[in-house]
Amino acid sequence: MNLRQLFSWKRIVVLTVILATGIVVLFVVLRKPPRTPMDRYVPASALAFLEIDSLPGVIDGLTDTKAWHELAPALGLSSQLRQIGFAADLVGRSGIGPEQAVIASRAQLALVVTDIEAETGGEDASTNIRPHIALLIETHAAPETASRLLGELASVLAKRIYGEAVSQQSEDYQGANLLIFQGPRPERQLVAASTGSVALIANNRSAAKSCLDAIAGRASKIADEAALKQMRSTVDRNASVFAYVTEAGIAKLVTFGSALVSTRFTSDADRIDSIAGLFGHMSRQTTAGLFYGAEFEAEGVTERYMTALRPGVAERLAQALKPAPLADPAALRFVPRSAEDFASISVEAAGELPERVLRELSPKLDIVAGLALREFVLSFRKQLGLQPGDSLGDSLGSDIVFVRFSESEPTAMLLRVQNRAVVNPVLERYLTIDNATVSSSDYKGRRIAVDSTRPDGRAATYVKDYLLLGTRDQIVKMIDAEASGDSLISESGIKGIIGLRPAGASIVSYRPEVREAGEMMLAISRLTRVTDGSRELLEQEPIKQAMGRLQPSVSFTEFRANGIYVETKSAVGNFGLISSFAGSEK
Secondary structure, three states: OOHHHHHHHHHHHHHHHHHHHHHHHHHHHOOOOOOOOHHHHOEOOOOEEEEEOOHHHHHHHHOOOHHHHHHHHHHOOOHHHHHHHHHHHHHHHHOOOOHHHHHHHHOEEEEEEEEEEEEEEOOOOEEEEEEEEEEEEEOOOOHHHHHHHHHHHHHHHHHHHHOOOOEEEEEEEOOEEEEEEEOOOOOOEEEEEEEOOEEEEEOOHHHHHHHHHHHHOOOOEHHHOHHHHHHHHHHOOOOOEEEEEEHHHHHHHHHHHHHHHHOOOOOOHHHHHHHHHHHHHHHHHHEEEEEEEEEEOOOOEEEEEEEEEOOOHHHHHHHHOOEOOOOOHHHHHHOEOOOOEEEEEEEOOHHHHHHHHHHHHHHHOOHHHHHHHHHHHHHHHHHOOOOOOOOOHHHEEEEEEEEEOOOOOOOEEEEEEOOHHHHHHHHHHHHOHHHOOEEEEEEOOEEEEEEOOOOOOEEEEEEOOEEEEEEHHHHHHHHHHHHHOOEHHHOOOHHHHHHOOOOOEEEEEEEOOOHHHHHHHHHHHHHOOOOOOOHHHHHOHHHHHHHHOOOOEEEEEEEEOOEEEEEEEEOOHHHHHHHHHHOOOO
């Protein structure tokens, strides 16, 4: 080997070493900071928590949805907005950039609800609900950096909430310094604290202290809960957002929710408390937790819900709602394209469904919950015209379709009838309930019987083997849809969607409207000052066409041996709530 060849080989070796070293250094520098399980910071006594593992990941996923690709150009949103997630991720990995930007890009978030207070009183018996909330931020920064930046952020937030008259005080709690801000009303507080790399902002002392206790190991953590360990993977496969409502959280929400609803019908405080207590009791008898996960995919967002039920209750409910082997899509011929949504229940022996649910669940409930369930089922059967001892049995097909035309209208129903002799007496009682007067009229050769005295205007008619129940106007629309062929069954892909029903799914829900996606994008355009946020923009033809290309919302519900599992695929999922928080213009 001559001298020139020797130098060439040396250059190759040196360049190879430099390149390999550069790759290793780049890998180390750009390696994503290790993720911390945020449930280790959440107290076991918490009612619920929501976790976001990566804000850049959520932004990147949202701007990569088909809704963004279709609607952003139509609304004039800059294509550079799609680079925010990527840029933030790069800043977080490299650590190069403004200090606040680096921490925001690396941060993991957990929103924790530690308690809910409710006060019922006043002349209108109104109920005011005040949740105790804490936002936990894993900054992945040095403790002194986390503490300094938290103090700056909390001060800015407090001034925005309370104005310049805000007061500030400090309080020591187990070695942690609590910064407490408040305005003219002492009960409204903003509490900030940090421990290690974790920053915390809460709306009262108790929420902050319970989280600090969990982080420090002075209190048990929700991460050790058996239900969370067992069920999280059901909804969290690659979730960008995860949420968990505990058994106690569900009981409180059900109690307060029923109290709020009951105030619409009575001002008797004792009666309101009684109703709320009964629903809370039934919840504790049946429900063990609620899990949620949201994952970005090519067409949009896949959301998974799992309502964990108590042992025995879940198995009995799964048996009562065992899916029929094959769904019957023929009823969809009657669902107009203009319908807001529909849900199809496909179960074995659909005609005896209410009494079968009662029969299966009652042995697993105590006497209070059992009696409450029995009264509910009997009341439901009465509204349908079923008397004690009546059963439609196999006189109905396996599918029941519920159709919603609008929020302000009652829900219509479609059933395949296999034995009219059994169904007709029940139908007559359904129409004449409370001694109502029934009139009839013809429409395209169909006799429509109408309850003309009840406010809901219930009506019924037969078309071929199907019984149509709803208002007269709804029935007319369903007859027209079937006769003209202009129904949802003719929609491109709808048969395929029904065909994708998992073998274990008893319920298929479909919502063609994708307005939530449009409103979300409209809110973003308003926040970025591209548009004024006027909803009239959604009526422009280019935007309507873009929305027409988005994925409709489709849900499949399975009743499993451990609970109720729902999987929903839609354009933007619950991220559509961004429009509510952003406050788009009317």
